[in-house]
Amino acid sequence: xxxxxxxxxxxxxxxxxxxxxxxxxxxxxxxxxxxxxxxxxxxxxxxxxxxxxxxxxxxxxxxxxxxxxxxxxxxxxxxxxxxxxxxxxxxxxxxxxxxxxxxxxxxxxxxxxxxxxxxxxxxxxxxxxxxxxxxxxxxxxxxxxxxxxxxxxxxxxxxxxxxxxxxxxxxxxxxxxxxxxxxxxxxxxxxxxxxxxxxxxxxxxxxxxxxxxxxxxxxxxxxxxxxxxxxxxxxxxxxxxxxxxxxxxxxxxxxxxxxxxxxxxxxxxxxxxxxxxxxxxxxxxxxxxxxxxxxxxxxxxxxxxxxxxxxxxxxxxxxxxxxxxxxxxxxxxxxxxxxxxxxxxxxxxxxxxxxxxxxxxxxxxxxxxxxxxxxxxxxxxxxxxxxxxxxxxxxxxxxxxxxxxxxxxxxxxxxxxxxxxxxxxxxxxxxxxxxxxxxxxxxxxxxxxxxxxxxxxxxxxxxxxxxxxxxxxxxxxxxxxxxxxxxxxxxxxxxxxxxxxxxxxxxxxxxxxxxxxxxxxxxxxxx
Amino acid sequence: xxxxxxxxxxxxxxxxxxxxxxxxxxxxxxxxxxxxxxxxxxxxxxxxxxxxxxxxxxxxxxxxxxxxxxxxxxxxxxxxxxxxxxxxxxxxxxxxxxxxxxxxxxxxxxxxxxxxxxxxxxxxxxxxxxxxxxxxxxxxxxxxxxxxxxxxxxxxxxxxxxxxxxxxxxxxxxxxxxxxxxxxxxxxxxxxxxxxxxxxxxxxxxxxxxxxxxxxxxxxxxxxxxxxxxxxxxxxxxxxxxxxxxxxxxxxxxxxxxxxxxx
Numbered sequence: 001x002x003x004x005x006x007x008x009x010x011x012x013x014x015x016x017x018x019x020x021x022x023x024x025x026x027x028x029x030x031x032x033x034x035x036x037x038x039x040x041x042x043x044x045x046x047x048x049x050x051x052x053x054x055x056x057x058x059x060x061x062x063x064x065x066x067x068x069x070x071x072x073x074x075x076x077x078x079x080x081x082x083x084x085x086x087x088x089x090x091x092x093x094x095x096x097x098x099x100x101x102x103x104x105x106x107x108x109x110x111x112x113x114x115x116x117x118x119x120x121x122x123x124x125x126x127x128x129x130x131x132x133x134x135x136x137x138x139x140x141x142x143x144x145x146x147x148x149x150x151x152x153x154x155x156x157x158x159x160x161x162x163x164x165x166x167x168x169x170x171x172x173x174x175x176x177x178x179x180x181x182x183x184x185x186x187x188x189x190x191x192x193x194x195x196x197x198x199x200x201x202x203x204x205x206x207x208x209x210x211x212x213x214x215x216x217x218x219x220x221x222x223x224x225x226x227x228x229x230x231x232x233x234x235x236x237x238x239x240x241x242x243x244x245x246x247x248x249x250x251x252x253x254x255x256x257x258x259x260x261x262x263x264x265x266x267x268x269x270x271x272x273x274x275x276x277x278x279x280x281x282x283x284x285x286x287x288x289x290x291x292x293x294x295x296x297x298x299x300x301x302x303x304x305x306x307x308x309x310x311x312x313x314x315x316x317x318x319x320x321x322x323x324x325x326x327x328x329x330x331x332x333x334x335x336x337x338x339x340x341x342x343x344x345x346x347x348x349x350x351x352x353x354x355x356x357x358x359x360x361x362x363x364x365x366x367x368x369x370x371x372x373x374x375x376x377x378x379x380x381x382x383x384x385x386x387x388x389x390x391x392x393x394x395x396x397x398x399x400x401x402x403x404x405x406x407x408x409x410x411x412x413x414x415x416x417x418x419x420x421x422x423x424x425x426x427x428x429x430x431x432x433x434x435x436x437x438x439x440x441x442x443x444x445x446x447x448x449x450x451x452x453x454x455x456x457x458x459x460x461x462x463x464x465x466x467x468x469x470x471x472x473x474x475x476x477x478x479x480x481x482x483x484x485x486x487x488x489x490x491x492x493x494x495x496x497x498x499x500x501x502x503x504x505x506x507x508x509x510x511x512x513x514x515x516x517x518x519x520x521x522x523x524x525x526x527x
Numbered sequence: 528x529x530x531x532x533x534x535x536x537x538x539x540x541x542x543x544x545x546x547x548x549x550x551x552x553x554x555x556x557x558x559x560x561x562x563x564x565x566x567x568x569x570x571x572x573x574x575x576x577x578x579x580x581x582x583x584x585x586x587x588x589x590x591x592x593x594x595x596x597x598x599x600x601x602x603x604x605x606x607x608x609x610x611x612x613x614x615x616x617x618x619x620x621x622x623x624x625x626x627x628x629x630x631x632x633x634x635x636x637x638x639x640x641x642x643x644x645x646x647x648x649x650x651x652x653x654x655x656x657x658x659x660x661x662x663x664x665x666x667x668x669x670x671x672x673x674x675x676x677x678x679x680x681x682x683x684x685x686x687x688x689x690x691x692x693x694x695x696x697x698x699x700x701x702x703x704x705x706x707x708x709x710x711x712x713x714x715x716x717x718x719x720x721x722x723x724x725x726x727x728x729x730x731x732x733x734x735x736x737x738x739x740x741x742x743x744x745x746x747x748x749x750x751x752x753x754x755x756x757x758x759x760x761x762x763x764x765x766x767x768x769x770x771x772x773x774x775x776x777x778x779x780x781x782x783x784x785x786x787x788x789x790x
Contacts, residue, residue: 113615115580117629117678118605127628131619 007510008166008181016185018161020226022152023145023193026084030091030148031141037092038099038137039125048100055093063090063151067158071301076308078266078294078301083155083162090151091144098140102133138201142194149190153182158301159266159294159310163189168296171424172270173504173511192222256288257480263289266311269296270423271504271511272361272443272497276315276467278515280485284313287484299397300324307349312475313485317361319403319465321345329402334360334464345470352476354469355489359443359497362465363398365407366440366452368430379456383437384412393429394439396420403462410461427452443494445502467492491522528591528685528718530554530577535586537572537742546572547583548742554735559712559719561733563726563765569742570722571612574688577720578607590686605629608679608687608717612694614671616663622648622674623659629682647677650711669700676708680715687712689721693728705732727769730754738762 041048058066066089070082106129114124130137153164166182169175196218203211263284267277274295281291294311303325305311318341322328326344342353365380372378375386383390392413398404399418408414419435426438427446440447440454442465447454469488475481500518503509530553537547547569554560562570575581577588579600588595595603616625624631626647627640635643645655651673663671672692679687692708693701709732712719723729729736730750738746738753738761746753746762757763 109611109613109615110617112580113611113617116578116604116609116611116615118601118632119628120601123632128617132617 002177003510004175004177004508005181008178011165012185015161015163015165016189017226019149019152019163019186019189020223022080022083022087022155022160022162023148023189024223026087026152027091027141027145027148029084030088030144031095033088034092034095034140035099035137038096039103039130041096042100042103052097052100055096058089059093064154064157066090067151067154068298068301071158071298071304076304076310078159078297078305078310080160082158083152083160086158087148087151087155091148094140094143094147095137096140098136098143099133102136102140103129105136106132134204135201138197142197145193145197146190149186149193153186156296157269157298159297159305161294165296168269169274169511171422172296173274174424174506175508192218196222256286258284258484259288261289261478261480262292263312263475263481264292264294264310266294266297266302266305266314268299268302270441271501272441273315274511275497275500275504275514275518276357278511279488279518280313280315280469282515282519283484283488284481287480289484306470306472307351309472309474312472312481314470315357315467316470317465317467319362319463321468322463323402329406331403331406331460331463334466337464338466338468341468350473350476352471352473352482354471354476354482354485357467357469357488357492357497358490359492359494360464360466361441361443361497363394363403363439363462364442364457365392365437365455365462366430366447367437367455368433369451369453371433371436372453372455377455378453379458380407380411380413380461381456381458383416383455389415389417390436391417391419392437392439393419393421393426393435395423395426398439407461410459443497443501445498445505448498449502449506467497488522492518496521529556529589530560530686530718530720531589531592532573532576533587533589535573535576535583535588537569537576537581538584542584545569545584545742547576550586550739550742550744552737552744552747554718554720556718557713557716558734559709559721559732560735560737561729562720562722562737562739563724563729564739565724567741568739570739571690572742573739574690574720574722577686577688578604578609580604605633605682606684606686608682608684610672610675610679610687610689610692612690612692614663614675614695616671616674616678618663620662621659622653622661622663622666625663625674626677626681628678633682643681644677647680648674650680651677652707653677667700668696669704672696672704673707676711680711685718687717687719689719691722691724694723726765727772730769738765 037051041051061069063086067083067086070086071078074082074085110128110132111124114128119127152162153167155162156164156168163182163186166178166185170178170182196215199211199215199218202208203215265277265280265284267273277293277295281293284291297305299320302311302314303316303321306314318334318337321341321344322332322337326341332340338356345351345353367377375382377383377386399420408416416437421429423441426435427440427444427450429435430438430452431450437455440452442454446452469485471481471485496518500514503514503517504511532550532552535547535550536545538545550569550573552560562573564570572581576583577595579595617628620628623641623644626644630640630643644659648655648658653670653673658666658670658674663674666674675692693705696704705728721732730753733750735747735749736753737744738759740761745759746757748758753762753766757766
């Protein structure tokens with residue numbers, strides 16, 4: 001077995017548990033609400049329209065957006081609760097619709113017969129209508145199950161651990177084994193749940209206790225297996241981190257100022273963030289804290305979570321805070337911006353900016369070296385005089401930011417076509433000539449590895465993106481936490497970060513190893 | 528058990544038009560009364576006012592002199608047997624569960640129910656061993672309607688309502704079932720009201736025929752009287768087809784016997 005696959009398998013119990021817990025609770029609550037609501041809607045025309053419309057409307061919201069929207073709607077809460085609420089809402093439509101249809105489609109002769117033999121409304125429902133509608137309702141439950149298992153993979157960006165962690169992580173680090181692994185496990189889970197529900201249905205229909213026992217036992221087994229890490233997880237995690245503790249004893253002389261403290265480290269969904277989050281986690285664990293890692297969170301979701309204290313520590317970038325949080329668009333010199341951002345975060349949100357990490361990860365326009373030479377382009381200003389239609393690729397977030405508007409206006413790039421693309425694929429796309437320009441991240445190792453050139457920005461239209469270490473209001477008030485993380489300030493150069501990123505992105509090194517390499521470099525700067 | 532409808536009306540549009548218009552009819556104990564008419568004549572609506580599947584707009588339904596409006600609908604329906612037009616067996620229940628449904632609603636214990644089901648299946652000429660555990664989709668049309676009769680009789684009603692009970696059956700099955708039904712009804716002394724659009728069926732089965740048209744009673748008399756004197760051009764028209772068929776059959780029979788007599 002490859003080391004990569006082994007690492008994925010090691011993460012499986014925790015992620016599968018998170019996924020199962022989300023799926024099963026969301027389905028259970030969704031079904032518990034939808035079936036009675038469906039019954040009521042089948043009986044009341046006045047309720048039917050609004051109920052079905054509301055459920056359909058929820059369905060039209062893209063699932064990713066529905067999940068992300070739950071965070072601000074629930075006051076910045078992240079993790080299980082927003083994912084659970086979104087998945088519950090999402091699971092309701094198929095069950096609700098099929099319950100209503102199943103009951104309304106019953107031959108009126110059947111309900112008349114039920115009344116004719118002397119049944120009350122409730123008896124008609126339980127003896128006749130529900131049994132006759134059951135195949136429809138169960139079909140709805142099965143649809144909901146498959147949907148929810150699939151959609152739960154999208155709960156990673158709101159900070160709920162799921163099998164989606166494999167997919168998001170894998171896409172960002174070009175680790176296709178992880179992506180396929182996540183997809184396959186999610187698909188197997190959907191198939192298994194679907195088959196067990198179908199088995200339960202046949203057991204009920206044929207009144208076969210044997211089938212019922214097999215299906216019920218299978219479900220119980222799956223749940224028990226999936227939930228085990230939640231019950232016994234504390235112990236498992238302690239074992240996994242014990243070797244790191246030994247290192248910590250060496251480093252800090254055995255002092256564990258954060259013992260018994262539980263801290264959450266949040267990160268966005270790209271390699272650098274994974275590595276830095278792991279680095280933060282390592283330091284906090286050395287100090288004795290129990291660390292909860294929430295990778296792959298959406299940028300604004302992460303900030304909301306930090307502000308509200310759902311996340312204690314994160315790494316952000318001055319330019320990002322400047323534009324997306326503060327809503328500013330004018331450029332500013334690097335140090336001045338850092339000072340303004342830090343002051344703003346403290347005053348407006350109580351967030352403590354512990355300091356700069358020591359490197360910038362800015363957006364920079366980059367081109368293939370050969371292509372740039374052929375077009376005689378060296379700076380962004382040169383692009384305006386290129387006649388042939390140029391295409392620029394970036395993550396979709398960038399084209400919505402004010403700095404793109406500014407770059408376009410400053411350099412007269414209105415004729416340039418834009419193409420939204422996951423950042424994982426940009427570098428390959430520009431190397432292979434599929435697009436002409438990309439918005440590279442300056443710490444991405446692939447700039448050098450793929451022989452790309454970064455275009456000069458003479459008008460300084462792109463703001464600085466200094467990496468900064470942020471603490472939530474509560475965590476910022478704890479001297480032990482501050483002291484534990486302060487050594488990271490100004491400890492990481494752009495070169496170090498680039499190398500660590502490249503290790504993960506191109507050499508397939510595990511994130512934990514890259515983080516360990518950084519630790520090594522930080523503690524022994526001379527080497 | 529006697530049944531009397533006293534000036535029963537049913538309107539669905541607040542009194543502008545009437546589906547049942549001032550119907551007053553009565554059945555003696557043990558009598559089989561046939562409500563005869565075309566579709567839309569109000570015969571089925573009239574039938575359904577008796578067990579309050581449809582509430583009359585005005586008028587009274589008296590069962591053994593008691594006003595049905597004063598009886599809880601569910602209680603009323605459990606005490607009256609009902610055979611549905613399209614049989615109305617519950618497809619997800621076994622024959623035994625279908626037949627035993629009203630006793631179950633009445634809270635009979637399982638033993639008593641089971642005995643009753645076997646008794647009734649035997650009464651409608653279905654072998655309990657063979658049929659009790661089957662489900663309706665596994666039965667023929669005739670068998671299903673026999674189960675339908677058994678279900679209607681399960682709780683021992685004294686009054687039986689039948690909505691076109693033989694409509695969906697082929698002629699041979701229909702004749703056999705009709706005879707069996709008539710014999711059971713007589714044997715148990717049930718008062719029965721049957722809806723049909725078939726004059727021949729009405730003449731063959733009914734103790735009394737009520738001809739309805741556009742919600743009104745056109746003629747209310749025993750078959751012998753109607754045969755002698757239809758009393759109304761519309762009733763006369765309804766008689767045309769059975770008469771013509773009877774005449775044709777008589778001629779054919781005599782032709783057959785005369786050709787047999789010839790050398």
